[in-house]
Amino acid sequence: MEIDKAIGESDDKRLKTKYNNAIFVIRRALSLYSIEEVAFSFNGGKDSTVLLHLLRAGYFLHKKELSSSNGGLSSFPVRTIYFESPSAFTEINAFTYDAAQTYGIQLDIIRQDFKSGLEALLKANPIRAIFLGVRIGDPTAVGQEQFSPSSPGWPPFMRVNPILDWSYRDVWAFLLTCKVKYCTLYDQGYTSIGSIHDTVPNALLSVNDTSSKEKFKPAYLLSDGRLERAGRVKKNASVKNDVGSDSQKHEVLLASVIAVGDEILSGTVEDQLGLSLCKKLTSVGWSVQQTSVLRNDVDSVSEEVDRQRSICDMVFIYGGVGPLHSDVTLAGVAKAFGVRLAPDEEFEEYLRHLISEQCTGDRNEMAQLPEGITELLHHEKLSVPLIKCRNVIVLAATNTEELEKEWECLTELTKLGGSTSLMESKLLMTSLTDVEVAEPLSKLGLEFPDIYLGCYRKSRQGPIIITLKGKDNARIDLAVQGLCKKFKEGVFVDMK
Numbered sequence: 001m002e003i004d005k006a007i008g009e010s011d012d013k014r015l016k017t018k019y020n021n022a023i024f025v026i027r028r029a030l031s032l033y034s035i036e037e038v039a040f041s042f043n044g045g046k047d048s049t050v051l052l053h054l055l056r057a058g059y060f061l062h063k064k065e066l067s068s069s070n071g072g073l074s075s076f077p078v079r080t081i082y083f084e085s086p087s088a089f090t091e092i093n094a095f096t097y098d099a100a101q102t103y104g105i106q107l108d109i110i111r112q113d114f115k116s117g118l119e120a121l122l123k124a125n126p127i128r129a130i131f132l133g134v135r136i137g138d139p140t141a142v143g144q145e146q147f148s149p150s151s152p153g154w155p156p157f158m159r160v161n162p163i164l165d166w167s168y169r170d171v172w173a174f175l176l177t178c179k180v181k182y183c184t185l186y187d188q189g190y191t192s193i194g195s196i197h198d199t200v201p202n203a204l205l206s207v208n209d210t211s212s213k214e215k216f217k218p219a220y221l222l223s224d225g226r227l228e229r230a231g232r233v234k235k236n237a238s239v240k241n242d243v244g245s246d247s248q249k250h251e252v253l254l255a256s257v258i259a260v261g262d263e264i265l266s267g268t269v270e271d272q273l274g275l276s277l278c279k280k281l282t283s284v285g286w287s288v289q290q291t292s293v294l295r296n297d298v299d300s301v302s303e304e305v306d307r308q309r310s311i312c313d314m315v316f317i318y319g320g321v322g323p324l325h326s327d328v329t330l331a332g333v334a335k336a337f338g339v340r341l342a343p344d345e346e347f348e349e350y351l352r353h354l355i356s357e358q359c360t361g362d363r364n365e366m367a368q369l370p371e372g373i374t375e376l377l378h379h380e381k382l383s384v385p386l387i388k389c390r391n392v393i394v395l396a397a398t399n400t401e402e403l404e405k406e407w408e409c410l411t412e413l414t415k416l417g418g419s420t421s422l423m424e425s426k427l428l429m430t431s432l433t434d435v436e437v438a439e440p441l442s443k444l445g446l447e448f449p450d451i452y453l454g455c456y457r458k459s460r461q462g463p464i465i466i467t468l469k470g471k472d473n474a475r476i477d478l479a480v481q482g483l484c485k486k487f488k489e490g491v492f493v494d495m496k
Ligand SMILES: Cc1cc2nc3c(=O)[nH]c(=O)nc-3n(C[C@H](O)[C@H](O)[C@H](O)COP(=O)(O)O)c2cc1C
Pocket: 041, 083, 114, 118, 130, 132, 140, 149, 150, 151, 154, 159, 194
């Protein structure tokens, strides 16, 4: 069988594992249900196309085992249903029909909505299980397993999701490795295809071109699969790194800052990040509604996150992020949104670069993220992307320098610091130690509450760089003079 052979010959270990797991699910389903009792829901999309080939391979392997025959696969006897809609792309329709013909598939075209169509289908046929190309990350995948009964209110059948755990990259690795045809729209920048009314090419694949017609790279070049739905215009207009369109209606954006750490509560460790975060938020025009410190306890986190996420435009949470038993922040965030934690391969990949060979135990444990609601915000300055779950930003920073860096990246990646461009700023460099400048600086902060003061260093031994930001240049100059007065002349070098 050509698919089984192509995967067998590939040296992509991950793809092999994914393939074997999917084939296992398919073969289990074919053992549990007779061929008349299963159906394949095919719509010409990329995930569907992957599943088509997996099903063909799975059916072939299943049949081979039963009859020990070794012949080819000329026809595919699994009932295949396509819900054809007037708002489908013509390219999708053409591909669906074409694929059916190429692979000897008898297509059942249904021109009703999903629910009514399925009701009629199940009435007329002994179908008990339907294969779907649903993947983690799809909005409809939340809470689903590889075998999931249909939801209450839907006709009763088993949803079989062999590629539930496949990532965007796995999908493309499979289609390209097996060299199978897919819908032409994917070569024109479309990364996930809905109806003609809600789907455009993914702007992240746009190619700068002087000609009037915008050009796009093919779908397989999208580096962050999480953003595959960025081309779903109406339903997902806010997919890319904004703070939510509703929030823009407020005059002032509301933030909540949550720290998680038993050590802060016991006084063992002082929370420096909260203060810093509040200043930063204030400096870019946000109003911090509340700061809280919570125990390392899933329920405490979920309850607080749930409360704050509904009151505020954005919730910032830090502490309790990592693989230790006390690192419960992500589990709490997941619980607040009513989703589970699921392994995330792209995130795992980042962690693998960091921990590489030192890693013992199950790496997946470390790369679990709230399923279906997580967006990874990549930035070249960060070794691990920032985690955004709807309006909750999970910061991995454990000290102010790390926070400074994450904040910088966050403001670049989102519209958080939308007003920073209107701010005036000054950069001062000094070889004074942290201890020497800490108090004068915090005093300066009190004297100049309208001025944002930030500090960072490029290396541990290197100089400290002090940032002063505010809306009024004269006030910044006054603050600089105030600071300089507290020290001997010449200890600060004006960098700008
Ligand atoms: C064969 C099939 C079975 C489905 N079963 C369910 C189900 O059990 N529960 C449910 O909420 N939606 C079910 N759906 C609907 C999908 O979850 C989802 O709403 C749809 O695929 C998304 O399409 P849209 O993005 O065009 O709305 C089913 C869809 C199909 C095609």
